[in-house]
Amino acid sequence: MAQPLKLGLFGFGTVGQGLYGVLNETRGLNAEIVRICVKDRQKQRPIAREHFTFEPSELLEDPELDVIVELIDTADEAFAIVQRALANGKAVVTANKKMVAEHLGELVELQQQYGVPLLYEAACAGSIPIVRNLEEYYDNDLLSSLSGVLNGTCNYILTRMYEESVDYAPVLADAQAKGFAESDPTLDVDGLDAKYKLVILTGHAFGTIPAPADVLTLGIRQASAHDFQFAREKGYKLQLEALSRRLPGERLASYVLPRFVRPSDLIHNVSQEFNGVVVEAAFAEQQFFMGKGAGSYPTASAVLSDISALSFSYKYSYKKRAQNAPLALDRDVTLRVYLRYPTGHEPVLEQLGVHNIEVRHSAEGVSYVIGRLQLGTLLSRHEELRHEPFFLALMPEQPELDQGEPAEAAAAEAVAARS
Amino acid sequence: MAQPLKLGLFGFGTVGQGLYGVLNETRGLNAEIVRICVKDRQKQRPIAREHFTFEPSELLEDPELDVIVELIDTADEAFAIVQRALANGKAVVTANKKMVAEHLGELVELQQQYGVPLLYEAACAGSIPIVRNLEEYYDNDLLSSLSGVLNGTCNYILTRMYEESVDYAPVLADAQAKGFAESDPTLDVDGLDAKYKLVILTGHAFGTIPAPADVLTLGIRQASAHDFQFAREKGYKLQLEALSRRLPGERLASYVLPRFVRPSDLIHNVSQEFNGVVVEAAFAEQQFFMGKGAGSYPTASAVLSDISALSFSYKYSYKKRAQNAPLALDRDVTLRVYLRYPTGHEPVLEQLGVHNIEVRHSAEGVSYVIGRLQLGTLLSRHEELRHEPFFLALMPEQPELDQGEPAEAAAAEAVAARS
Numbered sequence: 001m002a003q004p005l006k007l008g009l010f011g012f013g014t015v016g017q018g019l020y021g022v023l024n025e026t027r028g029l030n031a032e033i034v035r036i037c038v039k040d041r042q043k044q045r046p047i048a049r050e051h052f053t054f055e056p057s058e059l060l061e062d063p064e065l066d067v068i069v070e071l072i073d074t075a076d077e078a079f080a081i082v083q084r085a086l087a088n089g090k091a092v093v094t095a096n097k098k099m100v101a102e103h104l105g106e107l108v109e110l111q112q113q114y115g116v117p118l119l120y121e122a123a124c125a126g127s128i129p130i131v132r133n134l135e136e137y138y139d140n141d142l143l144s145s146l147s148g149v150l151n152g153t154c155n156y157i158l159t160r161m162y163e164e165s166v167d168y169a170p171v172l173a174d175a176q177a178k179g180f181a182e183s184d185p186t187l188d189v190d191g192l193d194a195k196y197k198l199v200i201l202t203g204h205a206f207g208t209i210p211a212p213a214d215v216l217t218l219g220i221r222q223a224s225a226h227d228f229q230f231a232r233e234k235g236y237k238l239q240l241e242a243l244s245r246r247l248p249g250e251r252l253a254s255y256v257l258p259r260f261v262r263p264s265d266l267i268h269n270v271s272q273e274f275n276g277v278v279v280e281a282a283f284a285e286q287q288f289f290m291g292k293g294a295g296s297y298p299t300a301s302a303v304l305s306d307i308s309a310l311s312f313s314y315k316y317s318y319k320k321r322a323q324n325a326p327l328a329l330d331r332d333v334t335l336r337v338y339l340r341y342p343t344g345h346e347p348v349l350e351q352l353g354v355h356n357i358e359v360r361h362s363a364e365g366v367s368y369v370i371g372r373l374q375l376g377t378l379l380s381r382h383e384e385l386r387h388e389p390f391f392l393a394l395m396p397e398q399p400e401l402d403q404g405e406p407a408e409a410a411a412a413e414a415v416a417a418r419s
Numbered sequence: 420m421a422q423p424l425k426l427g428l429f430g431f432g433t434v435g436q437g438l439y440g441v442l443n444e445t446r447g448l449n450a451e452i453v454r455i456c457v458k459d460r461q462k463q464r465p466i467a468r469e470h471f472t473f474e475p476s477e478l479l480e481d482p483e484l485d486v487i488v489e490l491i492d493t494a495d496e497a498f499a500i501v502q503r504a505l506a507n508g509k510a511v512v513t514a515n516k517k518m519v520a521e522h523l524g525e526l527v528e529l530q531q532q533y534g535v536p537l538l539y540e541a542a543c544a545g546s547i548p549i550v551r552n553l554e555e556y557y558d559n560d561l562l563s564s565l566s567g568v569l570n571g572t573c574n575y576i577l578t579r580m581y582e583e584s585v586d587y588a589p590v591l592a593d594a595q596a597k598g599f600a601e602s603d604p605t606l607d608v609d610g611l612d613a614k615y616k617l618v619i620l621t622g623h624a625f626g627t628i629p630a631p632a633d634v635l636t637l638g639i640r641q642a643s644a645h646d647f648q649f650a651r652e653k654g655y656k657l658q659l660e661a662l663s664r665r666l667p668g669e670r671l672a673s674y675v676l677p678r679f680v681r682p683s684d685l686i687h688n689v690s691q692e693f694n695g696v697v698v699e700a701a702f703a704e705q706q707f708f709m710g711k712g713a714g715s716y717p718t719a720s721a722v723l724s725d726i727s728a729l730s731f732s733y734k735y736s737y738k739k740r741a742q743n744a745p746l747a748l749d750r751d752v753t754l755r756v757y758l759r760y761p762t763g764h765e766p767v768l769e770q771l772g773v774h775n776i777e778v779r780h781s782a783e784g785v786s787y788v789i790g791r792l793q794l795g796t797l798l799s800r801h802e803e804l805r806h807e808p809f810f811l812a813l814m815p816e817q818p819e820l821d822q823g824e825p826a827e828a829a830a831a832e833a834v835a836a837r838s
Binding site: 022133137287300305314317 | 441444555707711719721733
């Protein structure tokens with residue numbers, strides 16, 4: 001490759017600026033940013049005005065550019081940019097998880113139609129090379145589950161609540177002040193960001209791309225000091241886990257839920273703004289990947305690695321998707337949960353169909369139960385109940401299964417017991 | 420790929436049998452073992468006699484075979500097999516770390532000369548896909564260090580010594596009885612196995628393949644309950660760490676040494692027979708990979724993944740080696756060490772050139788110092804002193820650097836301070 005790759009960049013926020021800095025400090029990579037398209041004509045920029053344009057077509061229609069790097073916030077605009085770039089024969093690198101998750105099927109088709117690659121390692125788990133490992137290394141036939149902590153903001157908040165015994169609101173406010181959480185934290189704390197990442201990773205792990213709306217997603221907004229007191233008493237941590245697990249009969253369980261985590265669990269040590277991913281395969285057993293999940297430089301480094309891969313003609317092959325009939329999302333999965341609510345709000349138990357209650361606890365106006373419910377019921381009802389003051393988290397595998405049973409059977413049974 | 424890959428297998432020990440089982444249980448992979456070459460004509464085998472031959476040329480000269488899978492113990496015989504297989508235009512998959520480490524430069528040339536690939540993911544850190552990640556994902560320009568726990572046997576022994584406060588000999592005996600350690604444990608407990616893996620990984624991380632003899636390697640044979648008492652008092656664990664770190668001036672520090680590890684260290688949680696690898700890159704910061712480092716099925720799964728990669732025409736490109744002048748191994752690195760010896764054996768301090776002693780401790784016939792020594796001195800002298808009754812381990816970064824200094828500078832300073 002004699003000629004450097006010529007890049008057109010959309011967006012010049014923290015990641016875009018990080019990428020610009022990283023590219024300038026990297027000898028090895030044969031690529032240069034030719035022009036940057038931004039929206040705000042008034043904003044002061046840290047580099048000279050001549051690098052910028054406000055007209056997308058100056059990048060998208062420029063035959064000199066090989067690659068479009070898309071780093072804007074808005075998913076719909078990003079999708080329009082990516083569509084046009086691919087149609088114009090340009091390779092694309094993006095970090096926009098919402099856009100990729102919502103359009104992954106179409107994006108696979110577009111890549112095949114126009115014969116140009118789209119890479120998005122930066123959209124999933126920051127600097128961890130998980131998309132590429134799922135795509136290249138783990139044979140789908142042997143892969144039983146993919147799970148992990150995929151949102152650094154939630155993990156930062158949960159780590160601080162656990163370590164400092166403080167409540168949700170002040171930790172969120174502090175995280176916002178420090179730039180670890182957005183002023184509108186919805187995408188992060190309601191689990192949507194983790195859901196988008198899970199959708200993409202599930203596509204590369206199993207060849208099936210779940211519709212985001214079908215993935216049960218509860219966040220951490222209702223977590224309180226009560227839940228952390230419970231966690232500490234039991235020797236657990238509380239983490240927001242995203243999981244997709246293959247079930248018998250070509251089915252798939254897929255959800256994002258808070259979960260109480262034992263010290264023996266690989267994600268137990270994922271703290272602060274780190275992300276961690278666990279891949280379970282039949283013969284390799286558990287594999288664990290951990291790295292910074294957010295921040296301008298870790299994300300920029302993933303973008304950079306995709307650019308580097310393009311310079312060696314890398315593309316995702318999506319071979320699992322081509323080889324396999326899609327797995328069906330299973331709603332009939334029984335979950336073992338902890339459900340905490342203000343004493344007196346017991347109707348929520350019936351609304352969520354909680355059954356097989358093992359533990360009922362009530363003290364000083366706060367109650368919790370430990371019992372079971374169906375994934376499908378929760379998926380149908382949780383939206384209408386989202387303003388109800390309850391907090392739900394998965395419990396770890398059943399204690400009685402810890403002894404004697406093979407670990408894998410116990411984990412499979414507990415995480416996704418069929419009713 | 421219409422035709423299945425036809426494999427010839429050398430060796431039918433635990434990994435070979437694991438591979439045979441894994442291949443038979445895997446639908447997705449288009450490959451079959453046509454014939455297996457073994458040595459012992461008398462040994463009972465778990466599968467029918469017709470699968471076996473005792474004549475290497477029946478595999479190596481068979482034009483029908485596409486791939487030779489080499490899973491024998493002896494490095495020299497393995498190298499002869501691999502040379503002949505490559506010369507005959509056959510792709511090769513091997514798990515033999517000693518053979519690959521000792522001949523990596525030649526093996527790169529042979530692959531280029533004959534235009535066929537050699538893959539050896541199973542030779543490094545069992546089931547962790549680290550060779551491929553270093554080769555494909557981490558740009559060498561941004562990579563500052565590669566380190567980790569690479570020997571599952573040592574880690575198993577050290578974990579049990581730590582958790583049960585028992586001494587080395589009974590734990591080793593028990594590990595041997597359970598099949599976690601060989602009857603001759605030298606390769607593992609003297610750090611040689613970890614060294615071979617480090618040599619290979621260093622080649623893929625930095626493009627420089629160190630000569631195994633130039634990599635300072637001390638094992639855990641002399642570890643005792645005294646050292647674990649020290650570790651517990653300080654809040655450390657003791658692990659055998661392999662490390663290669665890029666130093667200023669196109670130099671490289673590379674060694675395998677026991678190290679006291681803080682809870683904040685990523686490898687702190689690598690316990691039992693697991694392996695863990697930490698990759699430090701300028702912008703991605705620390706990335707951590709963990710998985711089973713030994714055992715027939717984890718190793719077989721790495722072999723299987725290489726076979727799968729061959730079916731998609733994958734090969735290592737060794738581009739860092741082609742792009743870069745080799746880094747020189749730096750002997751002039753100052754190490755901060757803990758050195759424990761029987762009181763009265765103080766001459767060992769002078770023999771090893773221990774200086775800047777911060778702590779001297781002596782009680783009940785056992786002494787230790789904390790001080791500094793030069794990597795080069797230790798490399799020159801440790802062979803002649805190997806029967807001396809001392810135990811040496813690296814200390815973590817200096818306490819005074821924990822406060823205020825940027826973490827990266829502190830770590831770099833501590834791990835590889837230039838004198």
